[in-house]
Amino acid sequence: xxxxxFKGVALxxxxxxxxxxxxxxxxxxxxxxxxxxxxxxxxxxxxSSEFIGFENFADVLSDPSWLEAAGRTLVFSASVAAxxxxxxxxxxxxxxxQIRGADTYKTLLIWPYAVAPALAAVLWLFMFHPNxxxxxxxxxxxxxxxxYKLDGDQAMLLIILASAWKQVSYNFIFFLAGLQSIPKSxxxxxxxxxxxxxxxxxxxxxxxxxxxxxxxxVVNLVYAFFDTFGVIHSLTQGGPGKSTETLIYRVYTDGVMxxxxxxxxxxxxxxxxxxxxxxxxxxxxxxxxxHY
Amino acid sequence: xxxxxGTRARNRRAAWFTHGxxxxxxxxxxxxxxxxxxxxxxxxxxxGRGDVPLLPGPHAAENYAQAWGVGGGRYMxxxxxxxxxxxxxxxxxxxxxxxxxxxxxAYAVVFFRFPGRMLAFWLIFxxxxxxxxxxxxxxxxxxxxxxxxxxMQGLVVPLIASATATLLFRQFFLTIxxxxxxxxxxxxxxxxxxxxxxxxxxxxxxxxxxxxxxFIYGWNQYLWPLLIVNDRSLETVIVGLTKMIGGGDxxxxxxxxxxxxxxxxxxxxxxxxxxxxxxxxxxxETEK
Numbered sequence: 030x031x032x033x034x035f036k037g038v039a040l041x042x043x044x045x046x047x048x049x050x051x052x053x054x055x056x057x058x059x060x061x062x063x064x065x066x067x068x069x070x071x072x073x074x075x076x077s078s079e080f081i082g083f084e085n086f087a088d089v090l091s092d093p094s095w096l097e098a099a100g101r102t103l104v105f106s107a108s109v110a111a112x113x114x115x116x117x118x119x120x121x122x123x124x125x126x127q128i129r130g131a132d133t134y135k136t137l138l139i140w141p142y143a144v145a146p147a148l149a150a151v152l153w154l155f156m157f158h159p160n161x162x163x164x165x166x167x168x169x170x171x172x173x174x175x176x177y178k179l180d181g182d183q184a185m186l187l188i189i190l191a192s193a194w195k196q197v198s199y200n201f202i203f204f205l206a207g208l209q210s211i212p213k214s215x216x217x218x219x220x221x222x223x224x225x226x227x228x229x230x231x232x233x234x235x236x237x238x239x240x241x242x243x244x245x246x247v248v249n250l251v252y253a254f255f256d257t258f259g260v261i262h263s264l265t266q267g268g269p270g271k272s273t274e275t276l277i278y279r280v281y282t283d284g285v286m287x288x289x290x291x292x293x294x295x296x297x298x299x300x301x302x303x304x305x306x307x308x309x310x311x312x313x314x315x316x317x318x319x320h321y
Numbered sequence: 322x323x324x325x326x327g328t329r330a331r332n333r334r335a336a337w338f339t340h341g342x343x344x345x346x347x348x349x350x351x352x353x354x355x356x357x358x359x360x361x362x363x364x365x366x367x368x369g370r371g372d373v374p375l376l377p378g379p380h381a382a383e384n385y386a387q388a389w390g391v392g393g394g395r396y397m398x399x400x401x402x403x404x405x406x407x408x409x410x411x412x413x414x415x416x417x418x419x420x421x422x423x424x425x426x427a428y429a430v431v432f433f434r435f436p437g438r439m440l441a442f443w444l445i446f447x448x449x450x451x452x453x454x455x456x457x458x459x460x461x462x463x464x465x466x467x468x469x470x471x472x473m474q475g476l477v478v479p480l481i482a483s484a485t486a487t488l489l490f491r492q493f494f495l496t497i498x499x500x501x502x503x504x505x506x507x508x509x510x511x512x513x514x515x516x517x518x519x520x521x522x523x524x525x526x527x528x529x530x531x532x533x534x535x536f537i538y539g540w541n542q543y544l545w546p547l548l549i550v551n552d553r554s555l556e557t558v559i560v561g562l563t564k565m566i567g568g569g570d571x572x573x574x575x576x577x578x579x580x581x582x583x584x585x586x587x588x589x590x591x592x593x594x595x596x597x598x599x600x601x602x603x604x605x606e607t608e609k
Contacts, residue, residue, distance in 0.1 A: 031431060031432070031495060031499060031502075032499050033499040033502040033503055033506075034432060034433055034434050034502075035432050035433055035502070035506075035511070035512040035515070037433060037435075037512065038433075038435045038436075040429075040433070040512060040513075041429035041430075041432075041433035041435050041438075042429075042435065044425040044426060044428055044429035045425070045426045045429045045430075045441050047421075047422040047425070047426075048422045048423065048425075048426040048445055048482055048483075048487070049426075049441060049444065049445070051422070051478065051479065051481060051482040052444060052445060052448050052482045053444075054463065054467075054479075055460060055463060055478075055479035055482065056448045056451050056456070056482060057444075057451075058459075058463060059456040059459035059460040059462070059463055060451050060455075060456050060459070061459075062456075062459035062462065062463075063455070063456050063458070063459045066458070066459065116346075119342070120342070120343065120346045123339045123342045123343050123346075124343060126336075126339050128336055128339050128340060128343075130340075134343045134346075134347060136594060136597060137347040137350070137351065138343075138346055138347060138350065139593065139597060139601065140350075140590050140593055140594055141350045142537065142593055143537055143586075143589035143590040143592065143593040144541075144586065144589075144590070145540070145541035145543065145559045145585075145589075146541070146543065147541075147543050147559050147560075147562075147563055148541075148559055148562065148582065148585060148586060150563075151562060151563065151566065151582055152353035152354070152356075152357060152582070153353065154566065154569060155353065155356055155357055155360065155575075155579065155582075156352075156353055156356060158569060158571075160369075160371050160571040161368050161369065161371055161373070161571060161575055162373070163356065163373040163375075166371055166373065178568075178569065194349075194350075197350075198350070199604075202601055202604055202605065203604075203605060206601070206605040255452050255454045255455075258454060258543065258544050259541075259543035259544070259559070259563075262543070262544075262547070262563065263562075263563035263566065277454050280454070280455075280457060281457065281544070284457055284458040285457065285458070285461075285548065290458060293457070293458055294458065294459070297455045297456060297457065297458070298455075300454070300455045301450070301451065301455045301456075304450050304451070304452065304455060305450045308449055308450045
């Protein structure tokens, strides 16, 4: 903590003002509104509203199609996180070895960080479109009826792959930084003790990497919940049917398309609680790490 | 006992194995781009027929000219030139705006003592837990009542609050030794002078690193522009691109769409590649 400070009260408030005005106007006010609206029933024109307590929440939580969307989101997010983390860890372990051209490999694996989720979806559409995509055509030629616009499972598979593809480079950067901070002497000691590379990885490297892995798990789950909206919107629009409708996509359709404000607000509040939970978990872990 | 020859052979095999996997990884990321790049040099009927080209064709110049100046597909009207400019302005304003207001708020919290200091800090911190996606409708209503729909201010201002940037600058300012502040006071320099001559110059590396991350963040915005812009002259390139694709009809002008995709990809990728060193350092330090 700092012991020496400048005098003055007006100046620091002035310096904080822009940030606080923006957070107040565009974060706290709308978040408060979301909570308030979640207790109201409003007609579609916003002319009248009545207080109905937790009815919106009860409706959402007992709506089988919402529960289905929740289950779908869970499968989607777990698959995206598992794929993106697994591939990134594997590549980072390879790139951490002393080989020629390691820096070139790193650059070539880091650049996809710049690709927007929606753009990643577009690139995957170019590959897997049933008529114009190279792999889409191959699959059809091989006798597999591939059309993600008709088959829900195929649509889900495609948005999982596109979303995970985009996130690998982010995880790669962190895993590589984590691997490089492991002291080589520890690994050498294990090697001298006769531990084979694979055993060295699971008994030495992986435990030392687990804080990074846990941090990334939370980040990837948040990414899969929220940032993949662009992937779904540009690739499948939640369809065919509702087979790729995740919770966040549903908030969008219920609120923006169907103007069902009360229900949309209640769904927002449920998601808000989820994010708050994830953020707290993440920061508690950071605190613990600071101590050791 | 192993022979030296055996060890060397095994090391060579291991190195090949490593190169092989890394090359495969590189390929998995480069191939979709290659495919798009090649597609953007052929005419629409070649792609529409399903002859997926893996080598360059003769139509690059006209495809890019059409994409840049006219636009394409049934979504006629918004040329990529306009959309790229909108994205660039939006990304730059978001990045610079976030950096500016986070620098000043972090400076206030670290270098002053005033009532409500911790409250202000927590208020900024909590915004981490309120992404746009969980407050879509009410935020939209605020935008309507402030008359900010279909404006560049509307695209930018609500996104420039930044908990992460404030946290990073706060952490960095805490490492500036007390002696510097004392020396400045003895020399009669006030807080604004100290900010300009000491705190800001010391933060340059952090600002550069953060700029890359925030520029990408701004460029890649999707839900926000989708919600508050329907004026075509304000269309950003990522949203505009997916509107060009629509339902993904085979009859789309795919060549122009692919040229637009390449153009949409280029600026952020260049920023990441050219500023890689700063960016990697910034990312791993900011987010932990």
